[in-house]
Amino acid sequence: MTDFREDAAATAEWVARYLEGVRELPVLAQVEPGRIRAALPVAPPEQAEPFAAVLRDLDEVLLPGITHWNHPRFFAYFAISGSEPGILAELVTAALNVNAMLWRTSPAATELEEVAVDWLRQLLGLPEGLHGHIEDTASTSTLAALAAARHLRPGGAILCSGHAHSSVDKAARLLQLPLRKVPADAEFRMRPAALAEALRAEEVAAVVATVGTTSSTSVDSVADVAPLCAEAGAWLHVDAAYAGPAMVCEENRWAFAGVERADSLVVNPHKWLFTPIDCSVLFTRRPEVLRDAFSLVPEYLRTSDEDVTNLMDYGPALGRRFRGLKLWAIIRCHGREGLQALIREHVRLARLFASWVEEEPGWEVVAPVPFSVVCFRREGSDEDNEALLERVNASGEVYLSHTVLDGRYVLRLAVGHHRTTEEDVRRAWELLQEA
Numbered sequence: 001m002t003d004f005r006e007d008a009a010a011t012a013e014w015v016a017r018y019l020e021g022v023r024e025l026p027v028l029a030q031v032e033p034g035r036i037r038a039a040l041p042v043a044p045p046e047q048a049e050p051f052a053a054v055l056r057d058l059d060e061v062l063l064p065g066i067t068h069w070n071h072p073r074f075f076a077y078f079a080i081s082g083s084e085p086g087i088l089a090e091l092v093t094a095a096l097n098v099n100a101m102l103w104r105t106s107p108a109a110t111e112l113e114e115v116a117v118d119w120l121r122q123l124l125g126l127p128e129g130l131h132g133h134i135e136d137t138a139s140t141s142t143l144a145a146l147a148a149a150r151h152l153r154p155g156g157a158i159l160c161s162g163h164a165h166s167s168v169d170k171a172a173r174l175l176q177l178p179l180r181k182v183p184a185d186a187e188f189r190m191r192p193a194a195l196a197e198a199l200r201a202e203e204v205a206a207v208v209a210t211v212g213t214t215s216s217t218s219v220d221s222v223a224d225v226a227p228l229c230a231e232a233g234a235w236l237h238v239d240a241a242y243a244g245p246a247m248v249c250e251e252n253r254w255a256f257a258g259v260e261r262a263d264s265l266v267v268n269p270h271k272w273l274f275t276p277i278d279c280s281v282l283f284t285r286r287p288e289v290l291r292d293a294f295s296l297v298p299e300y301l302r303t304s305d306e307d308v309t310n311l312m313d314y315g316p317a318l319g320r321r322f323r324g325l326k327l328w329a330i331i332r333c334h335g336r337e338g339l340q341a342l343i344r345e346h347v348r349l350a351r352l353f354a355s356w357v358e359e360e361p362g363w364e365v366v367a368p369v370p371f372s373v374v375c376f377r378r379e380g381s382d383e384d385n386e387a388l389l390e391r392v393n394a395s396g397e398v399y400l401s402h403t404v405l406d407g408r409y410v411l412r413l414a415v416g417h418h419r420t421t422e423e424d425v426r427r428a429w430e431l432l433q434e435a
């Protein structure tokens with residue numbers, strides 16, 4: 001072991017240099033499979049090595065195999081940011097290394113998580129009294145919500161549209177519940193009339209409505225879906241993993257109309273709230289159902305603490321990282337206004353990009369742009385579009401991904417990194433046109 005203070009300073013310097021210089025690195029890793037592994041020793045070292053050796057290999061061996069998600073020209077999937085306050089908070093989290101399974105195993109971790117999550121609730125304009133806790137990913141949050149729904153209606157079906165995230169399929173599989181896909185309309189929103197019919201056809205444990213679907217960011221009408229769920233006695237889970245943070249800006253809140261009637265709601269600060277992965281918030285109006293579904297207290301975890309929250313009771317995991325710290329740091333160090341400014345800029349950039357595509361003969365925008373994602377394509381075959389995307393990504397200058405809408409291959413540009421500028425988006429458009 002070497003001197004911690006020196007190593008910490010060197011690591012901070014490494015991180016600062018990385019963040020300053022990441023723009024110059026190819027966004028998509030340009031290595032062939034097995035290259036990184038082949039450059040690493042097969043066996044562990046016998047003797048202790050200095051941390052400096054780890055930093056050296058980071059530069060020499062690992063960086064070429066990193067796809068730079070924390071790059072302002074990362075436009076694939078959903079662009080995310082590990083912004084600076086979150087990066088620093090992660091370091092502190094590791095230093096404290098608390099496990100917030102029970103209130104008493106770190107009261108501040110539990111109470112700060114409650115405060116940070118309640119701040120997020122306020123920022124998103126959600127009703128008072130909503131319970132919230134942090135899970136690692138939306139996949140886990142949705143699994144927890146659907147487990148609560150199953151607890152109330154064992155064996156009931158799960159309904160969602162064909163545009164819901166695959167994590168819903170996975171949760172249904174894990175919970176061994178039947179899953180039915182409700183048809184969507186021409187703008188990729190769940191059709192309420194079709195939902196009503198599906199709710200009449202069998203006993204339904206839960207309906208998952210998506211605000212900001214993964215392919216096109218379409219918005220299921222929660223205001224239309226909620227009364228149907230209430231009538232059928234089905235749990236309503238709203239998946240706003242990506243689009244939830246957009247509600248920091250009032251002009252986007254139309255997409256949350258009716259959400260106060262949902263039984264549960266997932267929002268990922270690690271998607272579009274500049275928080276390093278992983279941080280997913282599961283809100284619920286019915287924490288007692290989550291607790292009934294998950295609370296299972298073996299003798300060694302029994303405590304006499306009264307009137308405290310033991311966060312292990314609300315989800316599948318016992319051990320809980322101190323994730324509230326980074327969320328708290330993000331909200332404090334960006335502030336409501338800072339978060340609003342970033343989100344507004346991303347929405348503006350996406351619409352600007354969409355306007356360029358629309359104005360250019362031979363190109364088309366294929367879905368509405370409610371948030372910061374543009375789905376578009378070049379006239380021609382799916383193969384042509386796929387080849388075009390490959391060429392653009394091979395440049396290393398930008399990274400975009402694709403999806404399939406109405407059976408056609410379409411390109412996707414997602415804006416979401418806190419350092420992305422108009423110039424970055426313009427460069428993506430130039431590269432697409434040149435390709």
Ligand SMILES: *Cc1c(COP(=O)(O)O)cnc(C)c1O
Binds near residue numbers: 213241
């Ligand atoms: C990204 C996303 C998910 C999955 O999120 P993870 O945190 O990676 O599990 C689920 N639903 C929607 C709508 C998403 O955009």
